[in-house]
Amino acid sequence: MSSVRIPIKCLTSQDPGFRETLLSSLSLPMADDEAIDAAVVRILADVKSRGDEAVIALTHQFDRLNVTSVAQLEISRQELKLAYDTLSAEQKSALDVAAQRVRAYHERQKIEAGCHSWEYEEADGTRLGQKVTPLDRVGIYVPGGKAAYPSSVLMNAIPAKVAGVKEVIMVVPTPDGARNPLVLAAAHLSGVDRVFTIGGAQAVGALAYGTQTIPSVDKIVGPGNAFVAAAKRRVFGLVGIDMIAGPSEILVIADGTSNPDWVAMDLFSQAEHDELAQSILLCPDAQFIEQVQVSISKLLPEMPRRKVIETSLTNRALLIQVEDMSQACEIANAIAAEHLEICAAEPRKWADMIRHAGAIFMGHYTSESLGDYCAGPNHVLPTARTARFSSPLGVYDFIKRSSMIEVSEAGAQTLGAVASTLAHGEGLQAHARAAEMRLKTVL
Amino acid sequence: MSSVRIPIKCLTSQDPGFRETLLSSLSLPMADDEAIDAAVVRILADVKSRGDEAVIALTHQFDRLNVTSVAQLEISRQELKLAYDTLSAEQKSALDVAAQRVRAYHERQKIEAGCHSWEYEEADGTRLGQKVTPLDRVGIYVPGGKAAYPSSVLMNAIPAKVAGVKEVIMVVPTPDGARNPLVLAAAHLSGVDRVFTIGGAQAVGALAYGTQTIPSVDKIVGPGNAFVAAAKRRVFGLVGIDMIAGPSEILVIADGTSNPDWVAMDLFSQAEHDELAQSILLCPDAQFIEQVQVSISKLLPEMPRRKVIETSLTNRALLIQVEDMSQACEIANAIAAEHLEICAAEPRKWADMIRHAGAIFMGHYTSESLGDYCAGPNHVLPTARTARFSSPLGVYDFIKRSSMIEVSEAGAQTLGAVASTLAHGEGLQAHARAAEMRLKTVL
Structure with missing residues (x-):
């Protein structure tokens, strides 16, 4: 040696x-690659305009799958369960322990990391606070091919489910039809709701815009290659995304x-x-x-x-x-x-x-x-010095907050005078009038 | 009428x-405008390579300010205080009440919204948790000219300061040298540390890359025009940004x-x-x-x-x-x-x-x-249906989390066997070996 x-x-x-x-x-x-970005723009536009038809054509082109409908690209929950049931006892047990520990940590995080609604009342009866709600529907990108990581499925799907996301849609490319049973078993264990065997920018587009068969989501998370990263950047704003790793x-x-x-x-x-x-x-x-x-x-x-x-x-x-x-x-x-x-x-x-x-x-x-x-803690972590301003993936990435404001009649008197002064200072008179109208002694 | x-x-x-x-x-x-984006790429590259020199030239070009050093573009704390001191009693009092209420709400938010570290210990002595730290340095973009909003200064700077950010750097363009005293007074009241009278993509570039005079920041927040928005998108990743409004x-x-x-x-x-x-x-x-x-x-x-x-x-x-x-x-x-x-x-x-x-x-x-x-609640809110997945600006935008993991010797025995199985399943043998080496009975 x-x-x-x-x-x-x-x-x-x-x-x-x-x-x-x-x-x-x-x-x-990661810097943007102009050639990749241009290809991604074309793919996204195609998926947006042709929906299912584009997904079928692009999945044929990139992953060599021959189907006539997107429904044929969906893996049923029974198939996911079967993948789990047929693992070796050792693998099943390891995956069970990992899923249980990741869930326990994120349940603790949900409690500790402020994923709850709160409110307080002031002396004049005005009530202020925040309401916390989970996202409705989330998409998880899971890379296929060589680097197929079942642990990534757990780390992305479990926090979403702990947060209370109703529907988690997973996409995973299966080039030449090769499915990774550990990945499917992890999807079963994490409570993923639907799985489509699609990948690349076309999968990101399908999740962002929705197609006839694939529902649009509110946020897309999970690692991917340069095409996936460029597509996520492009759809950011229409949907939420996690960090580009x-x-x-x-x-x-x-x-x-x-x-x-x-x-x-x-x-x-x-x-x-x-x-x-x-x-x-x-x-x-x-x-x-x-x-x-x-x-x-x-x-x-x-x-x-x-x-x-x-x-x-x-x-x-x-x-x-x-x-x-x-x-x-x-x-x-x-x-x-x-x-x-x-x-x-x-x-x-x-x-x-x-x-x-x-x-x-x-x-x-x-x-x-x-x-x-x-x-137990998440393995999706900020790279490239972004830990200066960002956090591990967590339950907090799958909830969002709404400010709650209920001003009492008494509160409207004191706050109204303040808002009126400041609004006039900014030249926004309708803002001022809206506050003044609620005053008992109209200004 | x-x-x-x-x-x-x-x-x-x-x-x-x-x-x-x-x-x-x-x-x-907001969709990207290709012409604006191209101009922004040029401006950012200029600021990155020439630093102060580019900032001086671009501020002359866009805002018609003639200076020979960036130091001349800085507004001292004394000037900020003077702007506050010379407000009318009514405006001073209104700004005071607003600042105090915004601060009170965000202090409550800091407590309720999980901006604290936490940890728990398992039976075998393994300890897991998260450490919360504020960002080191934050940049706040404040629009100048027609739409100068002192309330925006309060809403962006106060949550950062409540979070514990040590240094808040504000940039505000002053076309033809026109300074808004309410904006400067709000900066004083919010505890902004430094103010530079620069704007546009050049201000975003200066905050992201740093120049000889302007320190680089970890995150840039605040509203701006299409150039500012495009510049924020471009520097995202190098620094954090808030939502594009x-x-x-x-x-x-x-x-x-x-x-x-x-x-x-x-x-x-x-x-x-x-x-x-x-x-x-x-x-x-x-x-x-x-x-x-x-x-x-x-x-x-x-x-x-x-x-x-x-x-x-x-x-x-x-x-x-x-x-x-x-x-x-x-x-x-x-x-x-x-x-x-x-x-x-x-x-x-x-x-x-x-x-x-x-x-x-x-x-x-x-x-x-x-x-x-x-x-009291923040007026920086998600627009364009992004409330489906994002939140008001808050204290949580100025902190970040680090996972804390301390596995005991006993914990390493049970977890090591699980990690080994899963790592081998993913074909990552060094991961497996690193876990196995900590086992008393080496696998």
Whole structure:
């Protein structure tokens, strides 16, 4: 077994221009590709105008499925249940545990994260508050083909169902008719209502505009390729969308007390996603960084996806020696990583200093992969530094709020005078008059 | 005083094809204008590459300001305070009351709407939760020129400050150097940290990329013209943005117990915003609809903005006779209006049936204009049917969440086996190995 050293980029925080080098090495939000965007505009217009007919033609063109009606592209609930029933006992049990834990976490989130209506009354009887309602209907895009991830089905569908969304419609392309039984089983377990075997921009268009057979939805979530991402951007506004996900990232902060093999494997577990995935290690201990390098060389040859891992590590990974753990936390805030592992003896101490990260994995036993599958929190996380302003997918993405305002007759007297003054100041006299008319002593 | 009847479109819910007619009459999300978009791409690229220099040149070009440094475009805190101090007592007091009420409502929202961290521990010692942190720095776009709205400053800046955002940077164009003292006073009252007199796509670019003088922000909120909207769409992903607002809308559901003058004036108060604004009345009582028509004819001549109101009502308004109040609520859910007034004897009864609306104004005394200025809830609301999936601007828009995961050694044993099975099912062996390495009995 060869043990070649992978040429991973090494930095220290004392390098001149360190901060610029670091920031310019990070992933950027996906840029629009003009050719892809132009193709997507054509596909969306076709689906909007021809509906089912366009979906049938495009699914024939891209996935080589021959059907005469969109109804033939729907997978019945019985088929979903059958896919689940025929899993191996081990797979069934693993999927059960994962679904149950993801549901439990999101039910807790529904309570804690303010997904409830509230109201308060003021002394004059005026009542103010917010009403929370779930979205009516949500579409979930699930990639097909090579990268078919049943865990994504759980992570997207369960929060929607916990939020109270009545109808969850899943789309999943099945090129050449290849269906992934684990994906269908996950749809069954998550309570997905309807599944159509369509994909690409045509699936996004069908969900956004609706066709004769496929109902239009209020929001579309879930990962997809560049065509899917461009289509989601284009229909944003007509429907809601989740974030456009970039390549996956992990940042490990290590104090040197970890098993270097564990750290190396955690870096691999991002790198194996694709060549653009990024793995970064921050550590004050030069010797530990060297041990991780040795572990990488030792463990890589045994990985089935070693080609992808090697390319990703060579092109994208960074091993950074920092002055101390406080500086590591400060740099971590600048990176705002999707996944942040704190592999340290006192992980909470350092977690308190973190402001920006999609998910924070604390302690030696919390491998990022546990969070990907079954710890409970969502694995759909903000990438490309967007953790500075956005959150993991959650129940809160499937509810929305309406302000509730009931001004009493007494309240209308005091508020009316204020509104009148401000409205006149903005030159909006009808606004002012509407308030003044409710005054007992008309101004 | 002439009392010409405005030709407003009248429908009844029993008209053939009513639902299609209605939906096709509603405002759509703003479409991209290719020419505007192309200009915006050029401006953004210029600001990104030349920084301050581009901001100075573009502000000279568009707003005719002659400065040699961006520092000259900054308004000091002293100037903001002076603008406030020199307001009339009436305006100062009205702005004070509005700011205080908006702050009180959003402080309540911060508590109720889940803007706090939470965590729970499982039997095996595994701890799961979410950490909530405010955004570091936020940019607020405030339109200048004709439509200068101090209330918008309060509605955008106060929730950010209540959320705990450390630095709020406001940009407001001042064409030909014209500054609006009410806008500056509102910035002072809301705790805005820095103000630059820049606008258009160049202001959005400066906030998104940062320049030598203007710091980059994490999110940009606030209304603007088509150039500002296009620029916000383009920088979305690099920074967060709020919704792209369309023309304003009001939907009034009336049971016939209201004063028709009040209803007419409430319809005016949307219509006066601009020619594209839309006012709709739903009422089961044909006689009341007729009374509102009479009130419209009677009240319109006295309105200073009657030209705008008349154009908006003629082109965009709808008076719809429905079968009963239940049907009115059902239609209101299909419309998903930005502002929904329920002018009825029992407003709560009908509000319970509403699922989709930006804000719900209940009872005869709750004119929409009270909500615009000083009731407390935010006046930045989802337009163009986006209330189906989005919410009023709120404290929740200025915080974000990080998942917190700390798996105990015992937890890693049970979760590790599950993650291993699922990871192998997805062909991600490094994910599986990372979980397996933490097992005491290595698989």
